[in-house]
Amino acid sequence: MKKIxxxxxxxxxxxxxxxxxxxxxxxxxxxxKFPLEWLEGSLFSTYTIPALLLLIIVGGSALGAAISLLANHIYSQFISLLSGLFLLGYIVIEVIILKQIPPGPTPIEIFYLVLGILITGLALLYRKKT
Known part of the structure; x- marks a missing residue:
């Protein structure tokens, strides 16, 4: 089960x-390209910082988690858990701050929210199996 x-x-x-x-x-x-109007009322005037957060925090943590799981690193479960939580946090904040038309969550946001929940849950389950 742990291997799966x-x-x-x-x-x-x-x-x-x-x-x-x-x-x-x-x-x-x-x-x-996304409309700048979607950022109205948020802390951001451009998509640069959200894009960097997506790339570095969400993407980087997921890559680190995958590599650590492949290497069977002692902290791989924890890194995977953090990765899932970062993804969840990013999507929740995105849905809250973006003034999308039509309003979110969009199907892609729902997909990644579910994926974040799955990663978080599986990381917790994997941790218990260790």
């Missing part, structure tokens, strides 16, 4: 790492 949990977590973590790092880069380079 580890494989699932590695897959989820690499998926989040790939999409978060790619998404962050796409926003920073202008490949993905």
């Amino acid at each position: 949990l580890r494989i699932i977590l590695i897959g989820f973590e690499f998926f989040v790492a790939l999409t978060a790092i790619g998404g962050g880069i796409a926003i920073l380079t202008g490949k993905d």
Whole structure:
């Protein structure tokens, strides 16, 4: 059971790492453009800081979790748990601060919210199996 949990977590973590790092880069380079009006009333006037947070915090932690799980590092469960919590936090804050049209959560936000819940739950379960 522990081996299966580890494989699932590695897959989820690499998926989040790939999409978060790619998404962050796409926003920073202008490949993905979102209306600045969506940021009205938030702390941000551009998408630069949210993109960097997505790339570094969400993507970086997911990549670190995947690599640590592959290496069977002693703290891999904790890193994976943090990664899931970072993803959850990012999505929740995104839904709260963005003035999207139509209002969020969007299907993609729901997908990543569920993925964050799964990663967090599986990391906790994996930790108990250790």
